[in-house]
Amino acid sequence: MPLVRIDLSNDSPETLGTAIGELIYQAMRDTINVPADDKFQIVTRHAAGELVRPASYLGIEYSAGLVMIQVTLNHGRSIDLKKAFYRRVADDLHGQLGIRREDVFINLVEVAKENWSFGNGEMQYA
Amino acid sequence: MPLVRIDLSNDSPETLGTAIGELIYQAMRDTINVPADDKFQIVTRHAAGELVRPASYLGIEYSAGLVMIQVTLNHGRSIDLKKAFYRRVADDLHGQLGIRREDVFINLVEVAKENWSFGNGEMQYA
């Protein structure tokens, strides 16, 4: 059920968005109990000026390689699970794709389980 | 007050996004008590790889024609109303636009009624 929006720069390789998405999906599977094949993602690439970032915030310095990840998912993950998810995504985007750990921005939006229809006009979760 | 984001493929006809939007609006009017003329929608078309989907999930098989619909609206619709909305959108996108029922993905994000300004810098609902 997570719907993942990934916004990144036009200057990044064309396949980077989906590579990031694959790692996010694996992180969700392993850290926050997302079912297999529950992989719905929207990648949007933007011109340089359209991803606005501060030079730094909370001591973190950002570059033009900033990746903004917004995940809509069901309520109910604990703080510890969320922490594990953030850590894992930053680790993997850095380790496997060379993205700076500072440039991994994640936001979660939580919704009720009846707020999804995965096709066929049905409410699959409630 | 719903803000509707419709994400679909670049390969679809240029007018498909707004045709989908019109049917979603009619479905909202008829099933979940959305006022007349409350029609605010953002259509975004994406290159093939940028709408990521599984081959199948929960027994539903997806195609490149997948349409992802994310609706931000006020809290308070019952499960039955949401079910009616999902059904109606899938029925109409299929019946009137030929979209596969499996390819209609819907997510709702609920907010408080004071979370909207429809223009003029006013908070119209609270």
Add this chain to the structure above:
Amino acid sequence: MPLVRIDLSNDSPETLGTAIGELIYQAMRDTINVPADDKFQIVTRHAAGELVRPASYLGIEYSAGLVMIQVTLNHGRSIDLKKAFYRRVADDLHGQLGIRREDVFINLVEVAKENWSFGNGEMQYA
């Protein structure tokens, strides 16, 4: 922590999105207690038909210059603070950028403070 999505027309000047973003950031600083340098924004420009609007709603008439602003931020701002934010954004977009006050559409999505990672794989707020 606000993540601000700004959707506007392709027909507007290329720099308008970031100019709007700067004013939104200043309004957040001054009206809803957003920390300095907490400025993360995603601007997306759309073809004419892709920003769907009614001719009018609640007595407000819209033009092709409609700007749709969706802000994800932490729970907890009062109704009065939100009102002040709406007013300020409409005032400044009008006064400094010549945007019609009617064309300033704002929606807030509220989340828990543990729903953010600002980089480094950390949960900075919880």
